[in-house]
Amino acid sequence: MTHRAPEPIKVNPLMLGPETEAAKAAELRRWKNWMLALLVLAAVIFLSCSWWQSxxxxxxxxxxxxRAAAEAGMIGGLADWFAVTALFRHPMGLKIPHTALIPNNKDKVGDTLGTFVEEKFLTKEALSELVRKEQIPLKAARYLVHNGGAERLSQEGGRLIVAAVRNISTAEATEFINTQVIARLRDPEWAPPAGRILETYIADGKARPLEDDLIHWAHAKVGTLEEEVIVLVDEKMPAWLPKFARGMAGDKVYDAIVSWADDVLVDPNHNVRLALRRGLAKFAQDLQYDPAMVARVEGIKEEFFDSAQMQQAPGALWATVSETIIEQAKTPESYLRTKLAEVARSTGKRIISDTDFRKKLDGYVDTATEFAVDNYSSQVIELIPATIKQWPVEEASRVIELQVGKDLQFIRLNGTVVGALAGLALYTVNEVLF
Structure with a gap:
């Protein structure tokens, strides 16, 4: 697999803050002054001894x-000053070969460092061994269970959710709802699937409760129509009949209607019920196979989606949903936050107690590590030389010297001391032998 070379980092990662840089620069100057003073002291002692002997x-x-110790110490100090200085610049401005090593070899250092990291650190074997030793799932589980980690995870998860929701604009959310939800609901025909669902409900007997509810509603409605029935019958009877006769006729008609409604209510195979079932079955068939019925349902669907209320629905829906999610994510006592903490804590307990589950997670982590190395290590490696190459030469040299300059001054100190001791030893041997 080939990868596109990553873009180099635009900010020098070695760049120090102003206060840190000033402190390191002052410390480096102080140590340089001490080493210079030591060199001057060796020179003064050497010259004084030479004058005395003359x-x-x-x-x-x-x-x-x-005199021999001072002379050798002075030479050792000068030699190590030259060596340390030659790392970062040309000593005394003289372009001596193999000096200013870091500025002249910055790009080569980046390439070498990238190769070193690739061969010694970013390997499947090295990283897998490190991951296994760290026991990441077990450590994470202990943190979740014993150190308030579940609540912290819930808090950070809530913050991420809030940030993610707020980062989604209303226009983006509306577009998503329109294209991914409403469009998917609008595209297919509604009638045939609805007919098939209704047909299945009828075959499974699940439509019977709907039939019973409808019959009970009608029966209850009949109980409230006595006055209307009597008035209607009275209006239809001949005007020459006595009023009591018309009233008796109305009562008999209403009693007949109530009796008929009672029969429909208690008889599961009453003709009305059978007719209702046939009508419902025919409606299910028409929804699937009658072009006129399908077109009628499609027309109702289109009117529904084209209505002003439906056009405004996505924005209103997102406003409500986003506000609810944000409120849930921000409130520690909300269902969302408490559920996140509960799930995190219970998962941590399971990882600790369930050895097989923990081993499985260790395997997942190991597999993820190998996947990352196989697919992304080359990009990481390419990033190292690419970043180092874009550093300004003088800036890189200066910052590196600030970082390690103090330690390098000890080389000068050691050179002076070791040189003095070596010179004293050689002079002593010379005096003893000759």
Missing amino acids: QAGGAPAWVGFV
Whole structure:
């Protein structure tokens, strides 16, 4: 698999803050001054001893030993000053070969560092071994269970949810709802699927409660129509009949209607019920196979989606949903936050107690590590030289010197001390032998 080379980092990762840089620069100057003072001291001792030995009558024997130590210490200090300085610049501005090593070899250092990291660190074997030793699932589980980690995870999860929801604009959300929800509901025909569902409900007997509800509603409605029935019958009877006769006729008609309604209510196979079932079955068939019925349902559907209320629905829906999600994510006692903490805590307990589950998670982490190395290590490696190459030469050299300059001054100190001791030892051996 080939990857596009990553873009180099535009900000120098070695860049120090102003206060840190000033402190390191002051410390480096202080150590440089100390090393310079030590070098000057060695030079003063050497010159003093040389002057003493040049005087009439000479100097005591021990002066030679001191002079030899000072001379060697001065040479060692100068040599190590040259070596340390040559790392970052040309000593005294002289372009001596193999000096200013870091500025002249910055890009090569980046390439070498990238290769080193690739061969020694970003390998499946090295990272897998590190991941296994760290026992990441177990450590995470202990944190979730014993250190308030579940609540912290819930809090951070809530913050991420709030940020994610707020990052979605109303226009984007409306577009998503229109294209992914409403459009998917609007595209297919509604009538045939509705007919098939109704047919299945009828075959499974699930439409019977609807039939019973309808019959009970009608029966209850009949109980409230006595006055209307009597008035209607009275209006239809001949006007020459006595009023009591018309009233008796109305009562008999209403009693007949009530009796008929009672029969329909208690008889599961009454003709009305059978007719209702046939009508419902025919309606299910028409929904599937009658073009006129299908067209009628489609027309109702289109009117529904084209209505002003439906056009405004996506924006209103997102406003309500987003506000609810944000409120839930921000409130520690909300169902969402408490559920997140509960799930995190219970998962942590299971990881601790269930060895098989923990081993399975360790395997997932190991697999994820190998996947990351196989697919992204080359990009990480390419990032190192790409980033180092875009650093300004002088800035990179200066910042590196600030970072390690103090330690390098100890090289000068060691050079002066070791040189002095070596010079003293050589002078002593020379005096003993000759």
